[in-house]
Every structure is written in C-alpha cells, then in structure tokens.
Amino acid sequence: MSTASAGTALITGATAGLGAAYAEELAARGHDIVMVARDQERLEKAAADLARRSGREVSVVSADLSTAEGIRAVEERLASDTAIDILVNNAGSALFGPLSAADPAHLESLITLNLTSTTRIAAAAAKAFAGRGAGSIINISSAFALNIPAVGAVYGAAKAYVIAFTQALAQEFADSSVRVQVVVPGALETAIWDGSGIELHQLPKEAVMSPRDAARAALAGLDAGELVTIPSLPEYTMWQAYDEARLALAPVLSLSQPAKRYIG
Ligand SMILES: NC(=O)c1ccc[n+]([C@@H]2O[C@H](COP(=O)([O-])OP(=O)(O)OC[C@H]3O[C@@H](n4cnc5c(N)ncnc54)[C@H](OP(=O)(O)O)[C@@H]3O)[C@@H](O)[C@H]2O)c1
Numbered sequence: 001m002s003t004a005s006a007g008t009a010l011i012t013g014a015t016a017g018l019g020a021a022y023a024e025e026l027a028a029r030g031h032d033i034v035m036v037a038r039d040q041e042r043l044e045k046a047a048a049d050l051a052r053r054s055g056r057e058v059s060v061v062s063a064d065l066s067t068a069e070g071i072r073a074v075e076e077r078l079a080s081d082t083a084i085d086i087l088v089n090n091a092g093s094a095l096f097g098p099l100s101a102a103d104p105a106h107l108e109s110l111i112t113l114n115l116t117s118t119t120r121i122a123a124a125a126a127k128a129f130a131g132r133g134a135g136s137i138i139n140i141s142s143a144f145a146l147n148i149p150a151v152g153a154v155y156g157a158a159k160a161y162v163i164a165f166t167q168a169l170a171q172e173f174a175d176s177s178v179r180v181q182v183v184v185p186g187a188l189e190t191a192i193w194d195g196s197g198i199e200l201h202q203l204p205k206e207a208v209m210s211p212r213d214a215a216r217a218a219l220a221g222l223d224a225g226e227l228v229t230i231p232s233l234p235e236y237t238m239w240q241a242y243d244e245a246r247l248a249l250a251p252v253l254s255l256s257q258p259a260k261r262y263i264g
Helices: 017-028 040-054 068-080 104-132 153-172 211-223 236-248
Strands: 008-012 032-037 058-062 084-089 135-140 178-183
Touching (some): 008 068, 008 104, 017 040, 017 211, 040 058, 068 104, 135 211, 178 211
C-alpha cells in the first residue's frame, strides 16, 4: 500500500541505465516519479513495473530531448507540476571518434541533448524551485569531463560544461534552500556505449560500475551535501584539492597588464 509521498522526482532518460536506477532508488525512498524518455511503449512498461513494485505514483512524459518540442514538453511539466521537487537531469548520449570523421547532424543532436536540453531543463527547474524556495537539481556529468578522451572532444567538453554550469548554479543558490549537485560517474554498465565508438567489452571490468551502485552513491553524496559527487573517488578531499588549484588561479586571471613573459 502506498504511503504519503516524499515529493516527486522528474528523471530524464529514466527507462534505462543510470536514470532507471535513480527511478528505482528514489521510489524506494518514497518519491513519486515522472519518467521522461522517447520510446512510449518502453516508458509505459517501465512506469507500470515501477509503480507495481514500489507502490508509488509513476507518470510518463514521452519526449525527444534532442528536439525543441521535446525540451518544451519537459519545461512545461516542470512549470506546471508543483509536486516536483527533484530533477535528475540525466538523459544523454555518447559519441567517440575523431572530430574530423564525425557526422555534423549527429554532433548537433548530441549537443542539443547533452547541452541544450540539460541547460533548459535545469533552468526550468531553477525557476520553479526558486519560486517555492525548495528543491534539488541533479545534473549528470561524466569522468570524461576530467579525464578528457582523445576521441571524445564533444562528449568530454559537453560533460565539462555540466560541471562548470552546476558550480555556477550552486553559487546562484548559495543562500537558498534549493540544492544543486553534479554527479561525475566513471564508466557504467549501460547501453550508452552501443554504437558510440567505444564498446563496453573494451573497458577493463574493474573500471566499470553498475548503474545501481552509481545511483546509490550519488544519492548518498546528495544526502551528505556534496556539490560534486564522483562515485568511485576514494576521498572527497581529492576533488577539493583539484578544485582549490583552480580557485588559486582566480586572483591572477584578470589583470591590467600581460604577464612579464609576454612582454618583449
Ligand atoms: N554509461 C556510462 O558509462 C556513463 C558514464 C558517465 C556518465 N554517463 C551519463 O549518464 C547519463 C545516463 O547514461 P546511461 O548510460 O544511463 O544511458 P542509457 O543507458 O543509454 O539510457 C539512456 C536513457 O535516456 C533516454 N534517452 C536517450 N536519448 C534520449 C532523447 N533524445 N530524449 C529523451 N530521452 C532519451 C533513453 O530512452 P529512449 O531511448 O526511449 O529515449 C534511456 O531511458 C548520460 O548523461 C551519460 O552521459 C554515463
């Protein structure tokens, strides 16, 4: 029997991989779920299965987030459904290979999904949550944002954007009850690799995590108040040291004079 809802989580890309693992974990924590993906049949089946197993309310939005129309449908849901208090901004696709060989239409579609939809959906949630003074925005990046792959310029850079974007949002919401988090998973055992240019079987087993473990670690990181959660990172201080090195540059990044070595 269903108990009182802990709130509603809208999860993009919720029918497979990491998004499905988030749906499972958040439903187990008592949240109702809004699942977003393209394939209506798979959505309805995943929603019915999760509702039956968890006793939570699970609804669906069928939307292709590599299109303006699909992005708008999710923006509208975030604006109108006042029960939503968690966004898991997860849907994404991967492409690996030399940039010189990439199909421009494929690049465009990846950029719309991984960058434009992530940005606009986070902005819609930011507006809704700021108005209510509460909510959590969880953006999904990737270890390729930091460990930049030779053949993943667009994917790696798009995921680096997600980290910088979330760090800026965290400053915007510093004095508010709205929470933001960026999750930076390493390789996960999901179908995203299929046809991406790198196949899952090419990766060493010890480098690949299950999506369930990654979602659980990410939610534990959220509970602990982390802004950046890297599920496999042994010590949070390792991330802090990396980020402090970036911040140490701040006083000398914008000065009236060029550095001496550039002056003839
Ligand atoms: N897997 C990894 O190794 C890994 C590592 C680090 C970060 N990540 C990131 O984690 C996130 C989830 O990846 P995943 O591996 O779980 O992916 P996945 O297994 O390929 O699952 C993708 C999910 O997103 C949906 N989706 C795909 N394209 C969509 C579109 N255009 N519009 C709406 N929904 C779409 C899919 O359903 P439909 O096909 O029905 O739309 C499915 O529900 C991504 O942002 C990815 O970059 C993954």
